Amino acid sequence: MAKYVFNAWYAVATSEDVRAELLSRTLLEESIVLFRTEDGIVRALIDRCTHRFAPLSQGRLCADRVVCPYHGMEYDWSGKCVRIPGQDRIPAQARVKSFPVLERYGLIFVWMGDPDLADPALLVDISQYSSPQWGISRCYSKFGCNWRLITDNLIDPAHTTFVHQRTIGNDAGADIPLNSELIGEGTVSCGRWINNSAPVPIVKRFANPAGNVDRWQFYYVRAPATCWVDFGCLPTGTEHTAEEQAHAPYRVISYAFLTPINESATHYFSFQLRNVAAKDVVVTQEFERLYLATFEEDRVLLEQIQRAEDANPNLKPMYIASDSGVARLRRLVDKQLQEQ
Ligand code: FES
Ligand SMILES: [Fe+2]
Structure with missing residues (x-):
């Protein structure tokens, strides 16, 4: 089975990371060089010169051309070599691979698989993004x-x-039991309502409801690795409808875009959309701290699990009742890995 699903959009940088200079990133065990051309568009090429394989990211960007740091061969943004110092003829094979790029949601997404399949519509559509009601x-x-x-x-x-x-x-x-389901062809959800309970710390801090709440937590993964958590609460006794959820006193939808670097390291790009204090910069900073701390709790645990698996390659997880979402997603991603 392949280690990665290649035909998918993967986040590799934030929009701010990519400027009119060369930036190296690794995903799916491949190094690429990213840069923004003068028209403002982000480009991605393989980070390896055709001549003797020097990393292009160590060179420079000059008038939209990537200049190799070793012998100065120059490539345009499509990867075609346009100058070889010391010779006039440019052989057709003097071309580095380029990758489709999509800039959306303040992130740069790259498609490493078949370029003909790189449809922007395959990136998750986030209707709340850019809406003034959401911070x-x-x-x-x-x-x-x-x-x-x-x-x-x-x-x-x-x-x-x-x-x-x-x-x-x-x-x-x-x-409280969890329900999981397959939505369409490629998304798994797993979630539940936790009724008539005290608000969790983050809800207390930002919405401070007077009494108990009915809290929902619905987790989604669009295979292979686009994830979001819809989390919020309603005063206990309120009907559990989409309409009520849309006006909840507290709701956060937290997106995570995971990008394998290799088999044992992963980029974790995330953002949270919140319906409380949308414009408050201090609240934004507090959310960034709180969510980073929350992901740190996961990171520490998952890295320990990785070490346990590495030390015991024959381990097989034991499934329990709360794993129905995990099992469904594993089957779906295994299928993607096998069929590509
Ligand atoms: S390795 Fe790039 S020009 Fe020689
Ligand atoms: Fe977690």
Whole structure:
């Protein structure tokens, strides 16, 4: 089975990271060089000169051309060589691979698979993004573990009760069953309502409801590795309808775009859309701190699990009732890995 799903959009940088200079990033075990040409568009080429394989990212960007640091061969943004110092003829094979790029949601997405399949419509559509009712906070982490340990974690609401008591969890959810389902062809959801319980710390901090709440936590993963968590609460007794959820006193939809660097390291780009204090810069900073701290709790645990798996390659996980989302997602991604 392949290690990665190649035909997918993968986040590799924030929009701010990519300027009119060369930036190296690694994904799916391939190094690429990113840069912004004078028209403002982000480009991606393989980070390896055709001549003697010097990393192009160590060279310079000059009038939209990437100049190799070793013998000065120059490539345009499409990867075609346009100058070889000391000779006039440019052979047809003097071309580096380029990759489709999409800039959206303040992130740069790259498509490493078949370029003919790189349809922008395949990136998740986020209707709340850019709406003035929703504030946005952002974080980035690098996890020292396989990407599939993180997708397991992000289709698994059960762990919040035990791992995230300081922010998004409390004891109330421990024994409440989860429902998972396959949505369309490529998305798994897993979630539940936790009714008539005390608000979790982050809700207390930002919405401070007067009494108990009915809290929902619905986790989604669009295979292979686009994840979001819809999390919010209603005063206990309110009907559980989409209409009420749209006007909830507290709701956060947290997106995570996971990008395998290699088998044991993963880029974790994330942002949270919140319906409280949308314009408040201090609240944005506090969200960034809180969510980064929450992801750190996951990172520490998942890296320990990775070490346990590495030391015991024959281990097989034992499934329990709360794993229905994990099992569904594993089957779906295995299928993608086998069929590509
Ligand atoms: S390695 Fe790039 S020009 Fe020689
Ligand atoms: Fe978590």
